[in-house]
Amino acid sequence: MVKINVLVLFLTVFMCFGQENYTVTTSKIKEAKIYYSGGIVKQSFSADVFPGKNYIIIKEFGRNSGIDISSFKPDKKITLIRYESYNDNAYQYSDKIGKSNDTDAVNDSIEFYRKSYKKIEQDLSLIRNSIGIVQKNQGLQSPNSADILKMIEFNQKTLKEFYTEETSLNAKLNATQSKISALENRRNISSKNSGLSNILVLQVTSDKKQHVNFEVNQNIQGASWHPYYVIKSNGIQSPLKILYKAKIQQNTGLELKNIPIKLINGSFSSEDKPYELDRWFLRTERDYYISNQAFQREKSSDNERANSIQEVAVIGNSRISQKTMKTEINLNKDTVIPTDVEVSEDINEFNVTTGYKYFATPKLENKTFLLAYIKDYSKYNFLPGNADIFMDDMLIGSVNIDTSQLTNEMLISLGSDSNILTKRELINKQTKDLGEKEKIESYSYEITVKNNKDTTISLELKDQIPLSTAENIKIELINTDNAAYDKSSGFIIWNFNIKPNETKKIKFGFNVTLPKDLITVDIK
Template identity: 75%
Template sequence: MLKINILTFVMIVYNCFGQENYTVTTSKIKEAKIYSNGGMLRHFFSAEVSTGKNFIIIKEFGRNNGMDISSFKPDKKINLIRYESYNNNPSQYAEKIGKSKNVESVNDSIEFYKKTNKKIEQDLTLTRNSIGIVQKNQTLGNPSSAEILKMIEFNQATLKNLYNEEIDLQAIIAKNQSRISILENKRYVSSKNDETSNSNIIVLQITSDKKQTINFEVNQVIQNANWRPYYIIKSNGIKSPLKISYKAKIQQNTGLEFKNIPIKLINGSFSSEDKPYELDRWFLRTERDYYVSNQAFQRPKSNEKTSNVAEYAVLGDSRSRISQRTMKTEISLDKNIVLPSDVEVTEDLSEFEATTHYKYFSTPKLENKTFLLASIKDYSKYNFLPGSADIFMEDMQIGTVNIDTNQLTSEMLISLGTDPNILTKRELVKIETKNLGEKEKLQNYAYEITIKNNKDTAINLELKDQIPLSMAENIKIEVTNPDHADYDKSTGFLIWNFNIKPNETKKIKFGFNVTLPKDLMTADIK
């Protein structure tokens, strides 16, 4: 009696926990967040489970490298064992999700045409054999005229029909073979689609002590997703405001289509920036100062810093909502936006006009080019992020620039490219050395800058140059004839701002004196 009771208990335990139960369900994305690099999906799915071990086959989950079992949050008490990709063990789960109806239909059609061709090939063989028999029996010895005419009639009535039948059968076989090729290509595409679909399936293994419905929420970190700001900036001339289209280039490779769900774009790291040539402080070197690194002739690198800002929102013409939080900008896309997988798409965020001031800027010491700069006051209210911008001037694309938002002032400068109609030239016109006793000497350097405005309108130009700075007590430098420049002794910068009339030429003359020991020679004087 005791043995029977033990056996009954073992059977009950096996029935409860020994059998394996399979459930197929579909995951739904509740929210997607895409960062400058990477992202996060919030999934939801539910499943009916039975007592014992359960395999929950979850469709449309997306590519899921690097997930952890702890990411699955059930609302009921169960034991989470593990999860794996469907493709890790497809033979175990294929029957549970069912075969593709499309592939089955295509296979049936291929089999039908193959059987048809096999039968027609048999008929073609018989026809060719008949032609061979007829051709072998055409030889007559000393035929009469009547026999020759009879043979000709036979060829026309019989052999000709056999030839036509051969041609018709060959045409049917070729046509069916073409159909088979088309269907095989269709089957290949369907099988590839099935492989892609299967790569978005995962299998979750759990144990449950009772039959119940369980709801799961999953936060899935995705690696292959990114977005970047992109702008189209249009100007109709220096008397018009800038028209700015704010866009986002977005890509995600989850294998899923994001549709009818909340999608948020969140900025990540800031990128470096190309901008017009700018001057750094210039230290006077002698032949003994090889250890000094002068940056005066290099493009500066942008200062990649972020700043804390209070939370606020700006609504553009589109239905995307842009808000800034501390250290991050968050953009909520319109729910009607669809983001396919493995394709970069461009979405409109907002469109607006920005009050703009224009000026020309040149540093002829570095290069004889003049840039047109657009200045936007209080630019932070537009929620700019670092990104590339295509520039259009009077409906003509003139190039691409980078938007620099890492500016500590309330004014943002956007380079609209160089204007070849404003010419600059800088020359070192005089170098003169005088002895000041037995130990010292004085060197005088004089420069001339020429600016020619070939435009038919007046322009405002900011011109920048510099005077070297001394690194030693026994070397003294003083500016001579700054020609009404704004001179900053701490940096050595000279800045001129003036208006130049159409076809006007201006000349600026300035210089500096260097007092130094006789045994020293200056370097880098340009």
């Protein structure tokens, strides 16, 4: 009786822990974070597990290259064993999901044609072996005319038949493979339409029946976004209209919708955390030689020792680094980010009170650029990116938004204006001797500015004089014409207004005192 009870107990335990249990559930995305490169998707699902081995079939999980078994976080005590993903070929689990009717017939056809394909391959191999045997035995020892005629007749019949059969089998092989490919494609399409794509099967074991909730953090390698802008201006009397946009893409295999989606600048890194200080041990030269007798110096006088002592601070593996701060942008809840397609989303739109000025460096080129400057630009949370510039609803070009400017103003170039003309000319050059060893060279320039616009403009004009690299060469600015001059850089800057159709001329020059045996070579 005792033996029977033990046997019953053993069978009961075996039935509980030896059988395989299948549970079907659906994953839901809770949140997505997308960085310039990479991202994180948080998913959740729940399932009932039973004593023994369990296969949890998770639908709508998406592509899962960015996870491992440790990514699954259950809220109950179970053992995670392994997982398998089926992005497009989960038909083997169709009966578990209740979708077998649509795929069974297709699977049977695929199996039939695969067997046919294997049979054709075998026949083709036999034909090719036969051709090889015939070709190796074509050589005859001292053939006569009759033997040669027989060989020709044999080639015309037997080898010709073999070659014809080989061609026919190759055609059948290709046709069979085409049918298999078409059926597999049909099966994959049917799987997607019936909810059999993007399936993950998680294998776990449990010691009891329980309901388990899972959280999964999935790293997305194929996600990215970058900011870009559309800047519109209707002239220097109106504010700038800035459209703040984002180009986003992701390859999870699922649509991101009806969830919180955050765009974060920078690249995703699981190691993005602040550093901690290690302990700092203070060492002195005296401590070092006392503690290490093998390298102890010979004793010296107190004065010599006092002169040789230096305090040295040794930092062992200490790293102090300011963590890069991230900017988070929360998209609207109704935002939809499809998979495998780049989309553009509006982030913000605002009018910016802007100052305008024209800027020219006629020494480099005879172009005048319109600059817009935005004060206190940090309050708009701009990120580096490209911007399309529109003037009076016409696209005139693209510029890069630089947020690393170390001033309170951000300068944005709105392109060159052909109605503001500039010209720079060297109008006079003279050389005079200063005794037997030195000479003085004088250079005079004239800059002409013509305003062909119908409005008064504010213009900043920039030029320069050379800097001396030797004590025996002296350079002096003359005739600044009310310019601001920076001696350390040699830059000369004029700021003035110029009326409609007005022409303004500016003159400046400089003297160079240098030894007679030296020649200036780059003054134009």
